[in-house]
Amino acid sequence: MQGTVATYDPETRSGTLLLDDGTEIGYPPEAFAASGLRLLRLGQRVRIDRDESGQVRRITLPTFA
Numbered sequence: 001m002q003g004t005v006a007t008y009d010p011e012t013r014s015g016t017l018l019l020d021d022g023t024e025i026g027y028p029p030e031a032f033a034a035s036g037l038r039l040l041r042l043g044q045r046v047r048i049d050r051d052e053s054g055q056v057r058r059i060t061l062p063t064f065a
Contacts, residue, residue: 001048002062008040015040017048017056027056034058 006024008015013029027048032040035058040046049058 001050003046003048005040005042005044005046008042010039017046017059019048025056027059031056031059035060037061 001019003017003019003025006016006018013032014027015032016024016026018024025048037059040059045062047060047062048056049060051057
């Protein structure tokens with residue numbers, strides 16, 4: 001699943017993502033920490049990994065194969 005960074009708080013390292021269908025979901029600091037990224041930019045495309053309950057577990061950059 002992919003989305004776009006809607007908000008990012010560098011102090012808490014959490015924020016919200018806008019999915020392609022317009023749904024806004026939040027992500028916790030743990031999901032950002034699992035990414036290995038140093039920061040996110042507003043409007044940046046990201047890949048979203050969620051668990052069975054729908055919680056965001058990791059955010060990564062999409063790659064082109």
